[in-house]
Amino acid sequence: MTTHPDLARVSLGAIQRPVAVALDDVAGELGRIVAGDFPVIAAANEHLLQMKGKLFRPTLLLLSQQAADADEPRVVTLAAVVELIHLATLVHDDSVDHSALRRGMPTINALFSHQIAVIMGDYLYSRAIIELVNLGDLEALRVFARVTNEMTVGEMYQLEAHDRLAYSEVQYDQLIRAKTASLLSGACEVGALRGSATARAALARFGMHLGMAFQIADDLLDYTQPEHVTGKPFGLDLKEHKVTLPLIAALSRMTAAERSLVGRLMDTDAPSDDIVGEVIRVVERVGGLEYARRRALDRAQQAEAELDALAPSVARDALRDSITYAVERHS
């Protein structure tokens, strides 16, 4: 084991290569599971399947199944279900956040309505449950039901992470564990359900660390990447008064004047690009970005250590590469 993951850029395509055939089937399976003949539902489904992301969670599930050498004939369906749960969550999140764009495409609440977004999220989630019941697998249901509940609690934490200059790193960790890492952990665990108990537990922990690194990296993008790369406005978290790790770390190193600048931004309903840019420069100068990058790397290292419990395999190598992808991606 290296003490740090190799930080050369890793493409998602390379990570997905060991499970490319199964991944090809996931999109079709997803379409089958969500199919509905009512016009609004069909139109919303079509839009969602078009804005289909990178299938990162299905990739983790499929790789975990291989890496745990688990005898799992239903793995494509389970991979489709984890993406479906993710989609259902995104639809509600966008509605809760009043987001207009996701992955550079209009959200369901923007394209249809807020009402349809709420109902559509419920529709997708209940379809996921129906599919798990049809598989007859109480264990997968147990993991995904727990994770879904954790994600809703994470969303509640998120509401508290607005406008709160006293928000701590402990609270931030609790938030990203519940909101993001729980589902990545669940994806890895469900892939390994029929593997050994050791592999299952190691992969569940791997996914948790990976997910935390992934979310810290995501929160960093808001400070570093322009809109045309991420598909959402630059500095959006600050504009929406969301307190994430770079700001938390920076606040304790700021002068009184710098802190009151942040306070002013948080007290402004629609902060201008100028003040957002100014806060971003302060956060960077006092080391907030560097601190967050280091925390992401710590988590990456913890994730990598968990992989030692698994026998060497192409899938295990790909999981190791997925850590680098999670912390180094630019969008």
Add this chain to the structure above:
Amino acid sequence: MTTHPDLARVSLGAIQRPVAVALDDVAGELGRIVAGDFPVIAAANEHLLQMKGKLFRPTLLLLSQQAADADEPRVVTLAAVVELIHLATLVHDDSVDHSALRRGMPTINALFSHQIAVIMGDYLYSRAIIELVNLGDLEALRVFARVTNEMTVGEMYQLEAHDRLAYSEVQYDQLIRAKTASLLSGACEVGALRGSATARAALARFGMHLGMAFQIADDLLDYTQPEHVTGKPFGLDLKEHKVTLPLIAALSRMTAAERSLVGRLMDTDAPSDDIVGEVIRVVERVGGLEYARRRALDRAQQAEAELDALAPSVARDALRDSITYAVERHS
């Protein structure tokens, strides 16, 4: 069997008498299942448990278990789960409809926020799934997951039932079956899961007919009952441009002038009490209310006929009385 249910008033208390002891335990069980220590969740839970309704769905589940003579040790938990699914649905419905009042108390979206209502509904629903997984019962999960998905489709139908003077009774039936009757049917079916296949199927159909009668009666209340009785504004459906059975039936019997009055109401963003009152009087005069009442009684009769498949019992008598309660209640 009588050709019509006895239409003397029946109190809910009388219907609940055979299952009173179990019903007492349902509220505590509900509290246990939804418990969460995060302040917002705890506060929302407390509010929801205070606005606890009449436990009509748990009552149906418990009576169905007795009437089917089903050996079901988990019946109190299942009864709590059906109420929880109902609550989760109400929280999202109120959010989708921007309703401020429910049962005369502020809704979650009004008291907290729209965001919290969306998240809270997801929280409650995922807790219900976790509880069903803990019971280890795939059949109950199967019924409730199907029903929940049907309810979301019903909500989509509901969106189409706005402003549509061409809305047909066939569409209305489809809507109320999905939105309301499916959960009442599911409650009865799950209560009888461990009874005979005949009893289970008969009770599922009983619940479906009962649920349709229940919703038609509910839609009639909007035309007949003042705010202090129902806990929501008089004529609210019309104010919100919701087309229900009394109006559907009345439209085909109206003069051109009367139809254009309705068209004017539907074209007005916030219709006055005057025009709403005028449309209600027309709907009544041309027989819309009478028609809807007759359709509710038809459904009530179909529900009653299903009970013939069950052996005579106190619980079966209470289920028969619940039909009268559903069509005759005033709030």
